[in-house]
Amino acid sequence: MAKPGIGELAGAFAAKAGSAGSKAVSGASSLGGVASSAGGAVKGAVWGAGAAAGSQVVNAIADPGFILFIAGLVTFFFRGFIDNITLTILLGTIFMFYSSIFIFKARGVVLTTLFWVWYIFYGSTLNPDILLYAMAPALFIGMAVHGLYSKLSKKGSFAGGSSGELIGLIPVLFFFLDLGLIALLQKTFFININPLVQNLILFTPWWAILGIFATKKENFLITLSKFVAIIYILSVLTFGVVPDAFNTAGSVLPGPQQFVDAQKQIEAQLPKAENPSYSNFACFWEVGFVGDVKGCVNNRQKSSALRSICTKKEFKEGTNEFNDCIREEQEKQKNQAYSVSGDIDPNIDKPTKATFTIDEKSISQFYTLGAYSITTDLKIDNPRNQPLTVVVNCTFKSKGSYKDVKGKIRGMDMEKNEIKVNGEYENSFDCEPTVKFEGERYDFEIIATLKDLNSKARLERAFVGNKTIKEIEELKKTQITQKIRDGKSKAPADLARINFDLGHVKEEIVIEDSPYKNILLRSNIQNIGSGKITAIKSYNIDLEGFSTDTDMDSIKPNCKTGPIENQFTAKQLEQRTIALPVCSITHMPPELKDPEEYLKLKWVPKTFVAEFTYDYQLTAKKSITIKE
Amino acid sequence: MKKIILILIIALFLVGCGSGYGQEAVSYNFKQGMGELKTTFLSNAPPDKLYPGSNFKMILQVENQQAYDALNGQITLVGLDGTYFKVQPNFRDFQELKGRSLLIPGGDKLYFEFDGNAYELFQNSIQYNNPYFVEIHYDSSLDFTDTVCINPNLYDTYDSGCKKKERSSYSGQGAPLAVTNMEQIVFPSGTGANVEFRLELANRGRGKVGYINLGSGKLGGKLITCEFKGKYLVDKRRVELKEKQQQTKVVCKTFLNDQRSYETPLSVDFTYDYGISEQHQLTMIR
Numbered sequence: 001m002a003k004p005g006i007g008e009l010a011g012a013f014a015a016k017a018g019s020a021g022s023k024a025v026s027g028a029s030s031l032g033g034v035a036s037s038a039g040g041a042v043k044g045a046v047w048g049a050g051a052a053a054g055s056q057v058v059n060a061i062a063d064p065g066f067i068l069f070i071a072g073l074v075t076f077f078f079r080g081f082i083d084n085i086t087l088t089i090l091l092g093t094i095f096m097f098y099s100s101i102f103i104f105k106a107r108g109v110v111l112t113t114l115f116w117v118w119y120i121f122y123g124s125t126l127n128p129d130i131l132l133y134a135m136a137p138a139l140f141i142g143m144a145v146h147g148l149y150s151k152l153s154k155k156g157s158f159a160g161g162s163s164g165e166l167i168g169l170i171p172v173l174f175f176f177l178d179l180g181l182i183a184l185l186q187k188t189f190f191i192n193i194n195p196l197v198q199n200l201i202l203f204t205p206w207w208a209i210l211g212i213f214a215t216k217k218e219n220f221l222i223t224l225s226k227f228v229a230i231i232y233i234l235s236v237l238t239f240g241v242v243p244d245a246f247n248t249a250g251s252v253l254p255g256p257q258q259f260v261d262a263q264k265q266i267e268a269q270l271p272k273a274e275n276p277s278y279s280n281f282a283c284f285w286e287v288g289f290v291g292d293v294k295g296c297v298n299n300r301q302k303s304s305a306l307r308s309i310c311t312k313k314e315f316k317e318g319t320n321e322f323n324d325c326i327r328e329e330q331e332k333q334k335n336q337a338y339s340v341s342g343d344i345d346p347n348i349d350k351p352t353k354a355t356f357t358i359d360e361k362s363i364s365q366f367y368t369l370g371a372y373s374i375t376t377d378l379k380i381d382n383p384r385n386q387p388l389t390v391v392v393n394c395t396f397k398s399k400g401s402y403k404d405v406k407g408k409i410r411g412m413d414m415e416k417n418e419i420k421v422n423g424e425y426e427n428s429f430d431c432e433p434t435v436k437f438e439g440e441r442y443d444f445e446i447i448a449t450l451k452d453l454n455s456k457a458r459l460e461r462a463f464v465g466n467k468t469i470k471e472i473e474e475l476k477k478t479q480i481t482q483k484i485r486d487g488k489s490k491a492p493a494d495l496a497r498i499n500f501d502l503g504h505v506k507e508e509i510v511i512e513d514s515p516y517k518n519i520l521l522r523s524n525i526q527n528i529g530s531g532k533i534t535a536i537k538s539y540n541i542d543l544e545g546f547s548t549d550t551d552m553d554s555i556k557p558n559c560k561t562g563p564i565e566n567q568f569t570a571k572q573l574e575q576r577t578i579a580l581p582v583c584s585i586t587h588m589p590p591e592l593k594d595p596e597e598y599l600k601l602k603w604v605p606k607t608f609v610a611e612f613t614y615d616y617q618l619t620a621k622k623s624i625t626i627k628e
Numbered sequence: 629m630k631k632i633i634l635i636l637i638i639a640l641f642l643v644g645c646g647s648g649y650g651q652e653a654v655s656y657n658f659k660q661g662m663g664e665l666k667t668t669f670l671s672n673a674p675p676d677k678l679y680p681g682s683n684f685k686m687i688l689q690v691e692n693q694q695a696y697d698a699l700n701g702q703i704t705l706v707g708l709d710g711t712y713f714k715v716q717p718n719f720r721d722f723q724e725l726k727g728r729s730l731l732i733p734g735g736d737k738l739y740f741e742f743d744g745n746a747y748e749l750f751q752n753s754i755q756y757n758n759p760y761f762v763e764i765h766y767d768s769s770l771d772f773t774d775t776v777c778i779n780p781n782l783y784d785t786y787d788s789g790c791k792k793k794e795r796s797s798y799s800g801q802g803a804p805l806a807v808t809n810m811e812q813i814v815f816p817s818g819t820g821a822n823v824e825f826r827l828e829l830a831n832r833g834r835g836k837v838g839y840i841n842l843g844s845g846k847l848g849g850k851l852i853t854c855e856f857k858g859k860y861l862v863d864k865r866r867v868e869l870k871e872k873q874q875q876t877k878v879v880c881k882t883f884l885n886d887q888r889s890y891e892t893p894l895s896v897d898f899t900y901d902y903g904i905s906e907q908h909q910l911t912m913i914r
Contacts, residue, residue, distance in 0.1 A: 345750070345751075345753065347749075347750070347753035347754055347755055347756060348750075348751055348752060348753050348754070349754055350752060383752050384751060384752050456750070456751055458750050460709070474871055478905065479706065479707060479761055479905065480707075482707075482759045482761075482907060483707045483709075483758070483759050483760070492751055492752075599718070600704065600718075600719050601704065601706055601718070601719075602706060603706065603707075604710075605707055605708075605709045606709070606710070606711070607709050607711035607712070607750075609711075609750070
């Protein structure tokens with residue numbers, strides 16, 4: 001039996017929709033009738049389908065869940081353009097109260113309101129005075145009022161009404177999810193980023209999901225939307241795998257800025273790959289249901305990530321530079337050193353960080369000789385009290401044919417512009433033009449270079465000596481994995497970090513003494529912050545007692561210490577990941593080679609420490625227009 | 629008042645007549661159930677939280693709750709990271725730790741001291757947790773004894789003597805290694821009958837049994853032939869148990885000359901080595 005063609009199926013579908021439409025709206029029905037009496041059955045069906053769709057849209061729009069679905073989708077697609085914390089919170093607040101009032105019929109509105117007041121106004125304080133004497137009685141009264149209302153209006157029991165307040169937690173949860181709860185959890189609990197979490201962070205329109213699944217009305221459009229939502233979520237998730245998480249927790253609720261920052265930071269660290277849902281659909285189309293969909297999706301994701309990296313470097317797609325960039329990135333991914341990754345150390349809660357922000361209120365359109373300046377705030381979190389040198393320079397770059405105007409930092413030596421810092425530091429820098437502006441439009445640029453920053457990373461490995469595979473597996477299962485949870489190096493969430501790996505296979509925690517297995521040391525320096533690494537002054541991986549194949553080589557850079565002169569070009573320093581030399585271990589200390597013999601232990605754990613010193617440049621830019 | 633005195637006298641009389649602890653101990657069979665070495669660190673040795681640059685002591689109490697002596701014991705601290713902690717010595721040994729008996733009903737105890745130093749935390753870490761393991765390896769023994777009913781007369785089912793039990797189960801013999809089940813099979817052989825005792829040995833403890841050596845088997849004071857059956861045999865009288873196969877079988881057999889049923893003691897003894905690994909943690913805080 002021949003299968004029906006797409007055209008036939010579409011016709012049948014349209015006819016069915018037409019009949020549904022004629023039932024729903026009489027006007028539509030009469031229109032369909034006129035069309036049909038005019039002799040065109042197909043025409044009638046099309047009219048009917050159109051009318052039906054129209055009526056269903058009208059019908060669906062009356063559903064508060066569907067409104068939230070549409071609004072959630074719109075804000076989700078424009079999220080990339082909303083770079084304002086106030087607007088983000090405002091939208092979150094609107095959606096939270098909307099869902100609480102219209103979707104959950106105000107059943108948990110007291111709890112939602114209390115949460116909002118506590119979170120926004122009291123800054124999520126854990127002050128017992130506020131919690132006990134303001135929030136708790138208000139919640140209690142809210143629950144009691146709700147219970148009484150239910151009882152008196154005969155809409156339910158007192159207990160049912162009062163406990164219904166707990167529904168208010170659902171909008172609160174979605175408020176956090178939308179702000180970036182997953183990203184923050186990831187940052188706080190140091191969950192390794194894997195594709196599932198990445199996809200959840202980047203591609204889930206939380207309010208839209210809540211809206212569509214909270215719709216009360218039933219019609220084809222709503223059912224279709226639900227179906228599409230399920231397919232969308234499945235196609236986003238099927239690309240990922242189950243996350244690995246590990247311990248350590250904080251207890252104080254973070255502020256909205258932290259949520260948004262965490263979300264942005266995670267997004268910034270990830271190359272922007274194609275929406276996996278789109279990849280899935282495109283691959284089904286390309287290779288069909290029986291083809292290698294997984295492989296196709298992976299390829300699309302990889303190539304879109306590479307394109308995103310090169311686009312970020314401001315290369316235009318299709319140009320030779322762009323193609324070279326893609327080739328370079330592909331080569332990098334094959335390089336052993338580039339592929340090493342590290343994690344944030346869960347035990348270090350205060351990393352070295354810096355923010356450099358132009359105070360927009362200080363920007364004036366009107367230039368007055370001697371009175372014009374732009375203020376930029378520099379804040380350095382320096383919890384390890386590193387002795388740093390900060391150099392600040394500013395310029396006004398002309399956007400037209402006029403000359404650039406050099407800036408001068410008020411109160412600083414024009415030649416040096418240097419400040420010595422060895423603790424926490426916060427200061428505002430006033431930049432004034434050294435000469436009068438000739439043009440009108442300039443780009444104000446201020447650069448702070450933090451010199452001699454230092455960051456360390458640690459790596460844990462278990463040395464087992466010469467054992468059988470079974471013995472090693474047994475040791476790993478019963479003891480080693482209790483001590484060493486994963487194979488990545490750990491470093492504080494500083495502006496940059498050194499990632500390193502030592503072992504037979506990348507991220508393998510066990511190192512054996514086997515003549516058939518080599519031990520490689522691979523490392524790189526990764527720029528985590530928003531600025532640039534301008535110099536790597538030293539790097540050192542402490543492998544006391546180990547020898548490597550680069551130790552005797554006086555020409556090649558050493559994998560343990562460096563750099564030698566001109567080891568890093570300016571172009572290399574611009575990369576987010578800077579590869580360090582890879583080498584092979586040729587000798588290791590006897591107690592690690594054979595712990596049973598030397599230490600009377602079946603295995604021995606060892607923590608290696610790597611450190612590097614670098615200069616880091618933070619740039620703040622703003623376009624300005626000058627009027628006399 | 630008279631009533632109170634009378635009650636007191638009766639109470640004293642009843643207490644005096646009752647069985648005291650001493651008698652209970654005399655009749656108590658230590659070789660039952662499961663017992664193994666129990667380890668505990670004394671309070672604050674080591675402290676729950678250590679500060680960088682501090683010295684500390686670890687005092688380990690090892691208590692033998694078996695009904696047998698623990699011999700040639702070795703205690704090792706495994707998994708301590710030398711970057712953060714130095715513990716010396718990281719292994720200790722003992723010759724003998726007496727098991728539970730009438731003289732030491734609670735089992736013997738030994739204390740082992742380890743001296744430790746906490747070094748520095750990595751960068752400005754809040755804390756560092758170092759899970760580690762206390763491993764104890766020792767040799768011990770196991771005696772299995774039971775009174776069995778032997779009925780060699782296969783045709784006389786109405787023998788007026790004892791009743792043969794084909795299968796018996798046991799909770800243990802006061803050690804981690806235990807005879808858990810025994811089957812008795814009697815079958816004709818020439819003019820008499822053969823009896824076969826099939827013993828199932830299993831590890832009921834938290835640790836791991838390594839090698840088991842079969843000692844002697846006796847039925848009514850007379851030596852009988854016993855041997856291991858199954859996998860991982862080193863020879864007929866020695867077996868090495870694997871991690872996932874902590875059980876084995878022993879078959880003892882002998883020829884029966886008697887014709888009537890009778891009760892007689894069956895005993896089989898073993899020696900084995902045993903290892904326990906317990907997880908602990910050292911925590912250094914800022």
